[in-house]
Amino acid sequence: MKTLTTVCRFLLALCPLWGVAQTQVEPRPVSTVVKAGKLLETREASYIENAVPSSVRPGVFNLSSVQSLPKTLAERLGFPRNAKLVIIHADDVGVTHSVNSATTQALETGLVNSASIMVPCPWFPEIADYAKSHPSVDFGLHLTLTSERVYYRWGPVASRDLVPTLLDSDGYLLHDWTSSTRIDPQQTEIELRAQINRAYDMGVHPTHLDSHQYRLYQNGPQLFQVALRLAHEYKLPLFVTRDWFPESPYLESNLGPDDVVIDHTVTISPGVAPDKWADFYTVALKNLQPGVTEFVIHLAFADDEMKAATRERDTWGAAWRQRDFDFFTGPAWRKLLQDQEIHLVTWRQIAQAAR
Amino acid sequence: MKTLTTVCRFLLALCPLWGVAQTQVEPRPVSTVVKAGKLLETREASYIENAVPSSVRPGVFNLSSVQSLPKTLAERLGFPRNAKLVIIHADDVGVTHSVNSATTQALETGLVNSASIMVPCPWFPEIADYAKSHPSVDFGLHLTLTSERVYYRWGPVASRDLVPTLLDSDGYLLHDWTSSTRIDPQQTEIELRAQINRAYDMGVHPTHLDSHQYRLYQNGPQLFQVALRLAHEYKLPLFVTRDWFPESPYLESNLGPDDVVIDHTVTISPGVAPDKWADFYTVALKNLQPGVTEFVIHLAFADDEMKAATRERDTWGAAWRQRDFDFFTGPAWRKLLQDQEIHLVTWRQIAQAAR
Numbered sequence: 001m002k003t004l005t006t007v008c009r010f011l012l013a014l015c016p017l018w019g020v021a022q023t024q025v026e027p028r029p030v031s032t033v034v035k036a037g038k039l040l041e042t043r044e045a046s047y048i049e050n051a052v053p054s055s056v057r058p059g060v061f062n063l064s065s066v067q068s069l070p071k072t073l074a075e076r077l078g079f080p081r082n083a084k085l086v087i088i089h090a091d092d093v094g095v096t097h098s099v100n101s102a103t104t105q106a107l108e109t110g111l112v113n114s115a116s117i118m119v120p121c122p123w124f125p126e127i128a129d130y131a132k133s134h135p136s137v138d139f140g141l142h143l144t145l146t147s148e149r150v151y152y153r154w155g156p157v158a159s160r161d162l163v164p165t166l167l168d169s170d171g172y173l174l175h176d177w178t179s180s181t182r183i184d185p186q187q188t189e190i191e192l193r194a195q196i197n198r199a200y201d202m203g204v205h206p207t208h209l210d211s212h213q214y215r216l217y218q219n220g221p222q223l224f225q226v227a228l229r230l231a232h233e234y235k236l237p238l239f240v241t242r243d244w245f246p247e248s249p250y251l252e253s254n255l256g257p258d259d260v261v262i263d264h265t266v267t268i269s270p271g272v273a274p275d276k277w278a279d280f281y282t283v284a285l286k287n288l289q290p291g292v293t294e295f296v297i298h299l300a301f302a303d304d305e306m307k308a309a310t311r312e313r314d315t316w317g318a319a320w321r322q323r324d325f326d327f328f329t330g331p332a333w334r335k336l337l338q339d340q341e342i343h344l345v346t347w348r349q350i351a352q353a354a355r
Numbered sequence: 356m357k358t359l360t361t362v363c364r365f366l367l368a369l370c371p372l373w374g375v376a377q378t379q380v381e382p383r384p385v386s387t388v389v390k391a392g393k394l395l396e397t398r399e400a401s402y403i404e405n406a407v408p409s410s411v412r413p414g415v416f417n418l419s420s421v422q423s424l425p426k427t428l429a430e431r432l433g434f435p436r437n438a439k440l441v442i443i444h445a446d447d448v449g450v451t452h453s454v455n456s457a458t459t460q461a462l463e464t465g466l467v468n469s470a471s472i473m474v475p476c477p478w479f480p481e482i483a484d485y486a487k488s489h490p491s492v493d494f495g496l497h498l499t500l501t502s503e504r505v506y507y508r509w510g511p512v513a514s515r516d517l518v519p520t521l522l523d524s525d526g527y528l529l530h531d532w533t534s535s536t537r538i539d540p541q542q543t544e545i546e547l548r549a550q551i552n553r554a555y556d557m558g559v560h561p562t563h564l565d566s567h568q569y570r571l572y573q574n575g576p577q578l579f580q581v582a583l584r585l586a587h588e589y590k591l592p593l594f595v596t597r598d599w600f601p602e603s604p605y606l607e608s609n610l611g612p613d614d615v616v617i618d619h620t621v622t623i624s625p626g627v628a629p630d631k632w633a634d635f636y637t638v639a640l641k642n643l644q645p646g647v648t649e650f651v652i653h654l655a656f657a658d659d660e661m662k663a664a665t666r667e668r669d670t671w672g673a674a675w676r677q678r679d680f681d682f683f684t685g686p687a688w689r690k691l692l693q694d695q696e697i698h699l700v701t702w703r704q705i706a707q708a709a710r
């Protein structure tokens with residue numbers, strides 16, 4: 001009888017979510033955008049609809065409105081069950097001085113409140129120094145397995161002879177992975193452990209882990225298990241959102257009961273025209289679902305360094321990052337957060353709540 | 356009798372040089388400046404006198420005016436024995452985008468005519484691409500054993516496991532060498548061979564080799580022998596000037612009869628005040644001795660990237676490099692070269708002449 005009651009409560013909880021899902025266009029999870037970035041660049045369609053979190057769809061359980069279930073992440077963070085909580089998270093810190101400079105400036109506005117650092121990149125020492133002198137800033141590590149640009153590149157932190165499957169013939173981390181690329185999980189673990197250790201050795205005390213270009217989430221269970229193992233070993237939450245479960249079911253099946261799962265994520269895609277940038281984020285915030293949503297953004301100034309570093313393609317390039325910087329440090333975003341009664345939370349808070 | 360005649364000719368040749376040497380202040384060879392850079396920064400004295408090549412002093416044989424001796428380098432280059440030939444050589448290409456951009460712009464004026472590239476640095480791919488598409492530009496390799504900045508750093512090209520004596524505890528090439536540093540020559544050879552091979556693999560066909568921060572010249576015969584062995588193996592001339600022989604006699608004793616030796620070198624030192632920059636180079640050019648002189652200069656723009664990359668000290672920093680750029684691409688330098696009847700020569704010409 002008790003089981004039947006629980007099942008009924010599950011089904012009841014799904015009804016309103018199903019209704020929301022029916023009204024949205026075919027969702028395009030972040031992962032698809034990243035995997036097929038070049039293809040999407042050529043499309044003219046607007047993806048502003050994607051600002052509705054893609055996890056809210058049939059077949060995905062969202063338990064946030066079922067009172068008898070275990071505490072939601074929002075509740076564990078000290079908010080009501082249906083609170084709308086947001087992490088405004090800047091990726092790729094350390095990659096260039098321009099990214100470091102724009103990101104630290106944005107963090108100091110308070111309108112961006114979390115970021116993650118690429119340890120193998122040449123400007124890592126600059127951001128490590130900043131992190132050391134700003135210990136309250138919410139810096140995670142953006143675990144990095146690729147060097148995706150053409151004119152500006154970096155290699156691994158581990159000894160090259162220990163991680164050959166991660167490298168191209170010139171010794172840089174691979175520019176991209178294709179269907180024939182075979183990434184060795186053990187070598188991945190060696191490299192990522194080297195990145196985390198260098199961060200600690202240079203004075204960074206990360207609040208969380210995540211994955212540059214989503215490589216550790218989108219390439220099968222073995223690489224995800226590496227990320228999860230390191231997260232457990234270093235006692236750091238790993239950014240995972242249930243938005244990704246439908247496309248990569250091994251994420252959910254590998255997680256344990258103590259692993260943190262963020263409810264949703266929002267990130268802009270190459271399909272959004274530059275003049276629709278503000279519209280995308282505005283719709284995203286207005287359509288925000290209850291729970292914790294991470295906005296994954298990319299900040300930099302469109303200066304000479306950044307233009308040169310990204311000049312072979314516009315996606316996640318200098319102008320893109322300047323648009324993100326302008327929007328997320330501007331008055332419209334501040335007003336939106338206030339008007340929508342959104343609460344900002346950090347990974348440091350999430351890590352504490354999960355303990 | 357023939358021997359006596361030769362000795363007399365030697366002594367005769369030395370007389371005018373001795374006179375010049377007597378009028379100059381205690382020479383400060385480049386090596387001293389580099390080794391004790393920080394000390395010199397605090398001195399107020401002007402070193403414009405150093406613009407007189409330091410090799411012109413008692414005890415150093417300058418054979419250029421002895422007609423019966425083997426051909427001088429100037430003659431092998433097709434010029435008269437007493438011609439004044441100059442290489443205007445920009446160091447450190449590849450280190451930042453700013454350096455790449457300023458150097459390629461300067462090379463395109465024709466007033467700077469040679470440069471050398473740091474292969475381990477993050478912007479090497481950008482300059483390798485430029486070198487491939489500009490095959491006539493005189494690019495050498497600036498063999499690199501240190502990562503001398505604080506906020507922006509690079510590691511080795513070889514596997515870290517193979518070159519531990521070159522690395523600090525974070526895996527970067529050493530920031531500096533102290534009296535207790537023990538650099539393994541075999542590891543040095545492994546790293547430098549990896550740098551040269553990466554350059555060729557990425558399409559650079561260097562015209563010469565030289566050494567970043569003069570490390571391979573100033574640290575005993577073993578490291579110099581490594582440089583020389585690689586120069587012979589790859590059939591490339593190695594930048595060596597007889598100006599350095601008095602301080603490092605092992606340079607001369609290790610050279611073979613087929614090795615190229617440049618007559619003089621000029622480089623500005625931290626003791627020169629910014630407002631005396633043009634005076635230093637002007638005096639240097641006006642005091643130029645016969646033979647081949649390499650001006651070692653450092654170009655960049657004083658932009659955000661370069662200021663951040665060099666902000667812990669002014670020496671060889673953003674403003675320094677902007678001053679070099681402004682002078683060596685400006686009208687005063689062009690007029691000086693014309694007025695003094697100076698001929699520019701490249702390392703490509705020197706390599707051809709040496710064959």
